[in-house]
Amino acid sequence: MSVKNICCIGAGYVGGPTCTVIADKCSDIKVTVVDINQRRIDEWNSDTLPIFEPGLEEIVKRNRGKNLFFSTDVTQAVLEADLIFISVNTPTKTFGMGKGRAPDLKYIESAARKIADTAKSAKIIVEKSTVPVKAAESISKILKHNSKCTGFQVLSNPEFLAEGTAIRDLLNPDRVLIGGDTSKEGQAAIRALSEVYERWVPKERVLTTNTWSSELSKLTANAFLAQRISSINAISAVCEATGADVSEVSYAIGKDSRIGDKFLRASIGFGGSCFQKDVLNLVYLCEALNLPEVAEYWHQVILMNNFQRRRFVNKIIKRLFGTITGKKITIYGFAFKKDTGDTRESSSIYITKYLLEEEARIVIYDPKVSEDQIRSDLSDCESFHSPSDFDRYVTICKDPYEAAKDSHALVICTEWDEFVTLDYERIYGLMEKPAFIFDGRLILKHEALRKIGFQVDVVGKDFS
Ligand code: UDX
Numbered sequence: 001m002s003v004k005n006i007c008c009i010g011a012g013y014v015g016g017p018t019c020t021v022i023a024d025k026c027s028d029i030k031v032t033v034v035d036i037n038q039r040r041i042d043e044w045n046s047d048t049l050p051i052f053e054p055g056l057e058e059i060v061k062r063n064r065g066k067n068l069f070f071s072t073d074v075t076q077a078v079l080e081a082d083l084i085f086i087s088v089n090t091p092t093k094t095f096g097m098g099k100g101r102a103p104d105l106k107y108i109e110s111a112a113r114k115i116a117d118t119a120k121s122a123k124i125i126v127e128k129s130t131v132p133v134k135a136a137e138s139i140s141k142i143l144k145h146n147s148k149c150t151g152f153q154v155l156s157n158p159e160f161l162a163e164g165t166a167i168r169d170l171l172n173p174d175r176v177l178i179g180g181d182t183s184k185e186g187q188a189a190i191r192a193l194s195e196v197y198e199r200w201v202p203k204e205r206v207l208t209t210n211t212w213s214s215e216l217s218k219l220t221a222n223a224f225l226a227q228r229i230s231s232i233n234a235i236s237a238v239c240e241a242t243g244a245d246v247s248e249v250s251y252a253i254g255k256d257s258r259i260g261d262k263f264l265r266a267s268i269g270f271g272g273s274c275f276q277k278d279v280l281n282l283v284y285l286c287e288a289l290n291l292p293e294v295a296e297y298w299h300q301v302i303l304m305n306n307f308q309r310r311r312f313v314n315k316i317i318k319r320l321f322g323t324i325t326g327k328k329i330t331i332y333g334f335a336f337k338k339d340t341g342d343t344r345e346s347s348s349i350y351i352t353k354y355l356l357e358e359e360a361r362i363v364i365y366d367p368k369v370s371e372d373q374i375r376s377d378l379s380d381c382e383s384f385h386s387p388s389d390f391d392r393y394v395t396i397c398k399d400p401y402e403a404a405k406d407s408h409a410l411v412i413c414t415e416w417d418e419f420v421t422l423d424y425e426r427i428y429g430l431m432e433k434p435a436f437i438f439d440g441r442l443i444l445k446h447e448a449l450r451k452i453g454f455q456v457d458v459v460g461k462d463f464s
């Protein structure tokens with residue numbers, strides 16, 4: 001069969017960009033992205049898209065209203081579609097069994113139930129959200145027991161795009177992974193989805209596996225990437241204690257082709273919606289499979305990430321003569337990485353909260369993150385005793401120079417390009433003395449800053 005009509009349930013960071021690129025590359029396929037969140041859909045239909053991704057707006061505008069539609073009419077889109085992506089959120093459970101580790105599958109289940117209740121003919125269902133191994137089986141069971149139709153095929157097609165480079169990753173993926181049933185019908189469904197991707201992805205990059213290998217590969221890929229960051233961050237602590245420089249170490253080991261040079265940037269710890277969630281997911285899976293040693297091995301990746309954030313703040317406190325109470329500290333960057341407005345699990349949130357525990361006064365500047373978002377991310381800060389405490393302790397600035405005024409320390413939390421080219425002579429002039437800079441992303445020119453007069457501290461190298 002050839003796919004003519006695609007519905008995507010969930011208009012978020014994954015569903016939105018993915019379907020936009022599919023619509024762009026397949027003008028003969030009608031693509032409808034649906035969501036229960038009316039505001040989100042309105043934003044997708046407006047001039048201000050709900051997410052910021054370089055290159056996204058242009059492609060949306062080029063295709064919207066032609067073969068790309070955003071709607072809240074889930075029923076109609078499901079009825080029309082022959083292939084349905086499920087791209088809903090799968091946050092970590094905050095209560096009950098598996099609290100803090102297991103993914104909450106209620107959104108996936110409700111999407112599957114919606115399809116079962118609505119569909120009048122068999123469809124190919126594709127899980128795009130990161131889900132635990134065997135989730136496809138649960139979706140199949142829900143469809144089997146609740147739908148009047150038979151013959152649904154459930155595929156796993158995890159998305160590997162990274163935020164900030166989503167469009168580039170979608171247009172030129174390292175690989176597309178499709179897992180499905182080994183039966184004839186399963187293979188036919190895999191073929192149908194492969195043909196969609198093969199319009200722009202070279203055939204040899206479309207990998208097909210069984211369903212569970214595909215589901216596990218997604219978790220494993222994210223766990224390996226997160227593990228590399230925790231590994232280099234662990235080494236950064238050794239560097240600071242010994243006089244080695246983590247950038248030199250990264251460079252030296254990255255030259256070994258068996259290791260490779262990517263994902264070896266020491267930092268204040270990884271953030272983002274995927275790494276922590278997926279590693280914890282894997283940990284939970286291993287526990288459920290009665291493999292406690294394996295679970296513990298992967299859990300260390302998270303513990304090291306938490307340690308790195310805490311260690312960085314401890315260093316700030318130590319350098320500022322052991323106390324930051326009442327001192328003004330400027331945070332540059334609140335997004336979890338550059339080129340995105342997303343703050344989910346951003347290390348900036350943790351670092352800001354730790355600094356607030358010490359009753360520092362915090363000023364935040366980020367080129368893309370909105371004030372509302374920062375307020376919401378810090379709203380559960382335990383050191384706030386009343387709603388007015390936010391305004392008492394935190395200021396959000398729209399200008400980096402204003403943010404640095406009268407500050408004791410600048411803390412680089414996100415690697416935004418614009419932070420590299422700021423006028424640091426001017427910033428130095430605006431700050432309290434001694435003026436401290438803590439480069440948590442290793443992006444600044446440290447010797448030049450020292451010449452200006454700054455006290456410089458970075459992750460993975462001790463200047464003192
Ligand atoms: C290693 C390093 O590769 C080398 O750079 C360093 O100088 C010395 O240590 P060596 O111990 O000779 O070299 O062999 P290597 O090929 O690295 O294998 C080490 C062990 O890992 C072997 O038992 C090998 O069978 C095992 N291995 C290697 C795996 O189990 N899986 C792999 O994917 C690779």
Ligand code: UDX
Pocket residue numbers: 159160161162163164222225229262263264265266267268269270271272273274275336337
């Ligand atoms: C990640 C995976 O890269 C992607 O394949 C998957 O589909 C979703 O999860 P994303 O979270 O968008 O993507 O961003 P990524 O570039 O992987 O960065 C994650 C975090 O790790 C960021 O906070 C980043 O700053 C940090 N990081 C990354 C480092 O600290 N050091 C590095 O060397 C690389």
Ligand code: ADP
Pocket residue numbers: 009010011012013014015034035036037040074087088089090107108110111114129273
């Ligand atoms: P991701 O980063 O995985 O794309 P997001 O949170 O950005 O996750 O997006 C998931 C979207 O899925 C949200 O906009 C949410 O409203 C939507 N969603 C969740 N459950 C359903 C459902 N049953 N039907 C339609 N949309 C849903």
